[in-house]
Amino acid sequence: MRLRYHPYSPLILFGLAAARSLADSTASTLDGADTTHTHRKGGPDAAKARAVKDAYLISWNGYYDHAFPDDTLQPVTNGSVNDRSSWGVTAVDSLSAAIIFQDAESVNQILEFIPTIDFTTTRRSEFFSLFETNIRYVGGLLSAYDLLSLPQYRNLPENKTHVETLLKQAVSLGNALKFAFDTPSGVPDPSIQLNPAPRRSGALTNNIAEAGTLVLEWTRLSDLTGDPSYAALAQKAESYILHPAPPSAEPFPGLVGTHLRIADGRFTDTSGGWSGLTDSFYEYLIKMYLYDPDQFAFYKERWMAAADSTMRYLVSHPSTRQDITFLSLYRGTTTIPVSTHLASFAGGNFILGGLLLNETKYVDFGLRLAESYYQTYRGTATGIGPEAFRWFDNAKPPSGDNTPPPTAEDAASYASAGFWATARQYILRPETVESLYHAYRATGDAKYQDMAWRAFRDVARAARVGGAYAGLADVTGADGGRFLDRMESFWITETLKYLYLLFTEDSEIQVQAGRPNMWVYGTEAQPYRIRSNR
Ligand SMILES: *[C@@H]1O[C@H](CO)[C@@H](O)[C@H](O)[C@H]1NC(C)=O
Ligand SMILES: *[C@@H]1O[C@H](CO)[C@@H](O)[C@H](O)[C@H]1NC(C)=O
Ligand SMILES: *[C@@H]1O[C@H](CO)[C@@H](O)[C@H](O)[C@H]1NC(C)=O
Numbered sequence: 001m002r003l004r005y006h007p008y009s010p011l012i013l014f015g016l017a018a019a020r021s022l023a024d025s026t027a028s029t030l031d032g033a034d035t036t037h038t039h040r041k042g043g044p045d046a047a048k049a050r051a052v053k054d055a056y057l058i059s060w061n062g063y064y065d066h067a068f069p070d071d072t073l074q075p076v077t078n079g080s081v082n083d084r085s086s087w088g089v090t091a092v093d094s095l096s097a098a099i100i101f102q103d104a105e106s107v108n109q110i111l112e113f114i115p116t117i118d119f120t121t122t123r124r125s126e127f128f129s130l131f132e133t134n135i136r137y138v139g140g141l142l143s144a145y146d147l148l149s150l151p152q153y154r155n156l157p158e159n160k161t162h163v164e165t166l167l168k169q170a171v172s173l174g175n176a177l178k179f180a181f182d183t184p185s186g187v188p189d190p191s192i193q194l195n196p197a198p199r200r201s202g203a204l205t206n207n208i209a210e211a212g213t214l215v216l217e218w219t220r221l222s223d224l225t226g227d228p229s230y231a232a233l234a235q236k237a238e239s240y241i242l243h244p245a246p247p248s249a250e251p252f253p254g255l256v257g258t259h260l261r262i263a264d265g266r267f268t269d270t271s272g273g274w275s276g277l278t279d280s281f282y283e284y285l286i287k288m289y290l291y292d293p294d295q296f297a298f299y300k301e302r303w304m305a306a307a308d309s310t311m312r313y314l315v316s317h318p319s320t321r322q323d324i325t326f327l328s329l330y331r332g333t334t335t336i337p338v339s340t341h342l343a344s345f346a347g348g349n350f351i352l353g354g355l356l357l358n359e360t361k362y363v364d365f366g367l368r369l370a371e372s373y374y375q376t377y378r379g380t381a382t383g384i385g386p387e388a389f390r391w392f393d394n395a396k397p398p399s400g401d402n403t404p405p406p407t408a409e410d411a412a413s414y415a416s417a418g419f420w421a422t423a424r425q426y427i428l429r430p431e432t433v434e435s436l437y438h439a440y441r442a443t444g445d446a447k448y449q450d451m452a453w454r455a456f457r458d459v460a461r462a463a464r465v466g467g468a469y470a471g472l473a474d475v476t477g478a479d480g481g482r483f484l485d486r487m488e489s490f491w492i493t494e495t496l497k498y499l500y501l502l503f504t505e506d507s508e509i510q511v512q513a514g515r516p517n518m519w520v521y522g523t524e525a526q527p528y529r530i531r532s533n534r
Helices: 010-014 046-066 089-100 104-116 130-147 161-181 215-225 229-242 279-291 297-314 342-357 360-378 408-417 431-443 446-463 489-503
Strands: 072-074 079-081 191-193 205-207 259-261 329-331 334-336 338-340 388-390 420-423 519-521 527-529
Touching (some): 046 104, 046 446, 072 089, 089 489, 297 360, 338 342, 342 360
Antiparallel strands (some): 338 388
16 A cells, blocks of 8 residues: 655655654664675564464454444544445455465455445445555455465355355446546546446546556456456556656656646656655556566566666665665656655565566665665654655755754754654554565565564554554654554555565465565555466
């Protein structure tokens, strides 16, 4: 799950203004990295896998007891909210996790629920996000359908009819969503409603993350059903981003703008990066190549162009911590030293690309990113990275954005940690452990398991409340500030799933180094079987 905040929103750039002390921040070297080059072989760890599974069981049971079948648990108050069309997003999104955790009870609870969902309408008259609906609902249904065909999971469902129903419900939902693409260009409207009748929002633009993170799920839906219409719609929308129309909004080769006009698919700006509103477009380029290297060879070319430009132009080292590598945003060819928790997925995506292309330079760069973004965890009092942060890069010309200078506390943080937080919340996001997962799979080095374990322990301690786990308002304060009363569905299906995969046994659904990958993970950490493997 990516994209939540606009990279230039005041929230990201300036953050919240609470005072706190980071005097106890001790981050001065990358944990285990750079100081020594020893490689300690990692491996499955049953006790740690069990601890992650326990956190999953607390989370699922908290949701099931207090919120099901509503969308989202409010763990502080044991309440619930319907913020994703009232189709029970936490249940549908969590099914693939329940399967991978081999939790038969919740698998069957969810499988019995799914046939009762009416995806052709919503309870309330409301607009909802095509992108979020795709990655959480379409993705959740298709991933569970694929996973349940594996021998190790085949016996989890008590009623096999429910497995076929997963695909039927994905078709029902896909058919209900199709009209979103019925625009002059075929770039979908980002926001639609079904109740009282199907209607597009009429938005003038979409962004490359929301328009460019449909193609994997919709291609999979076509392959599983034999109906090519879903793939055709998503690939048509994608074509405008793959082939920017002249005058090209491509400030660096392969790195494009953020917003597309729905009228004609042309870019309206030249800003971007690997953060909100753009991120998973780049992520899916290399994942489509994994899905089918023949049909999606051009997607790989575009990913390589973007990756090479990123390594050349967006790489940035904080003036106080030259050992750290962050990725800047850009406005035209001006780079801006700002990044986000969302952007910490990039390390894992570079590592995956390097593994698939046999390119050490991408793997090595991805490892540096994974370790560096993990340093945002080490640089706060809670041990958890903030939503957004800044730094100075003296090697680059000033970005010209009118950022206020850091406060005294921010400056103290910057001196030792190499960043200061400009948005201090943590909403149970996965991206940092997602990249540590890829780093561990690529190298087998135990240090990445150690980093992920430390992140897990710190999150599990600070975020545990009442019925489950909640977001935190201020990771820079020792107690994490107040709780944010929501447990997003990606906590179970992404954060806890990647953590579990770091410590459980090897299997074919894991990301592979040195042998072919059989599965590809969507941006919501929903694994799908790749095409050439069927
Ligand atoms: C399995 O589920 C289907 C529909 O979801 C239902 O019609 C059928 O009775 C169920 N079978 C059993 C053995 O419960
Ligand atoms: C990468 O190397 C493996 C064998 O080591 C080979 O099977 C594969 O085709 C190579 N992939 C590319 C993209 O060169
Ligand atoms: C919420 O439920 C949990 C058990 O699931 C309980 O421990 C906690 O006290 C409850 N919180 C409130 C505010 O009722």
